Amino acid sequence: MFFTNGVLFSALLPRYPEIKAAFDLSNSQFGLAVVAFPAGALVAAGLAGRIIRRFGTLRTNAVGSVALAATMAVAGASADAGLGVWLFAVAMVAAGVNDAVVDAAQNVQGVLVEQWRGRSAVNSFHALWSVGAATGGLIGAACIATDVSVSLQMGVNGGVWAVVAVLACRLAVVPSSIRDELRDDESTTTTDGALHRPWRLLLPLVLLAIAGTTVEEVSNSWSALYLGRDAGAPAWAAGLGLTVAIGAQFVGRILGDPMTDRWGRAAVARAGGVLIAVGGVLVVAAPGYPLVFAGFALAGFGCATLVPAAFAAAGRVPGLPEATGIAMLGWLMRVGFLATSPAIGAISDLVSLQAALGILVLAGLAATLLAHLLGQARPQPPLAREGP
DSSP: OHHHHHHHHHTTGGGHHHHHHHTTOOHHHHHHHHTHHHHHHHHHHTTHHHHHHHHOHHHHHHHHHHHHHHHHHHHHHHHHTTOOHHHHHHHHHHHHHHHHHHHHHHHHHHHHHHHHHTSOOHHHHHHHHHHHHHHHHHHHHHHHHTTOOHHHHHHHHHHHHHHHHHHHHHHOOOOHHHHHHHHHHHHHHOOHHHHTOHHHHHHHHHHHHHHHHHHHHHHHHTHHHIIIIISOOOHHHHTTHHHHHHHHHHHHHHHHHHHHHHHOHHHHHHHHHHHHHHHHHHHHHOSSHHHHHHHHHHHHHHTTTHHHHHHHHHTTOTTSOTTHHHHHHHHHHHHHHHHHHHHHHHHHHHTOHHHHTTHHHHHHHHHHHHHHHHHHOSSOOHHHHOOO
């Protein structure tokens, strides 16, 4: 489920420079065009909890994945056929709507399985999302190298992985008796005080997740442009900036569960924030594109556990209906997506794209501070309780 969600969207990202050129967009206009995806997600994410409770996580994920594949294919075709930037934007809005609901559904299911397992597992699930995203980046880069059109690439990509997503949902059923048992266990550990402060526990988790998604958004939407135009990378290499960041993120997530079990989520998140800041410095200050790749790798590794940790903790916030904490986290953290690309585009037009990508350093410092505060908070939120 997580893998297919990553590959369905990310296959389009290496084609962004072509799409920008096809529609003759400035940096600011391009930033507004690609923000259509998180805008759609923001509209839908607040309703994800109700949809999941009505139809169930697996049915929601299956139908939503098929719809995501279809809307991404339309987005790719709009640039190829010269149908206008408005069709591209509408298709990306619709894709964002589907992605938000699927994202919440798979995270609800993932947190349920983690609770069933009794040890950290959600990082590994997100690692498979990273594998999917990196696979999508490789598919896009390979199609560029072999002159495959965007519309053909996205049509085939969507058809194949939508089938895999539906199959995954058929295999991911958790017995209802287990679900009921986990709910009963959770209700017995909920305190009256916690019931009156769910939003105080949720807000810092939202900010921590935004710090992590900032790295993802920079890699998704701006790495290819920055590497090719500002860092001097050849065209074939510029499209691999996303793959480097997502590949490093995958490694961090594979290691994230044992690190979390040993040191706790707050400590791992603090270290991740430091790595993001160091990686951001390399990205904006490196004299050549190989070191820029190293910066994206460090930032990708550093952000690896931030979003999974926030989702795992949000799924355990007491006083909220099932799926609500995760759905609200997904909704609010997408505000960061809405703000990031237009801000980078505006700053790059005023100053330079290199200066605008300094946002990576700020995201790393913010993540470090938030993780420290979460770890020291009294009474402790869910993030601080994870670990030995």
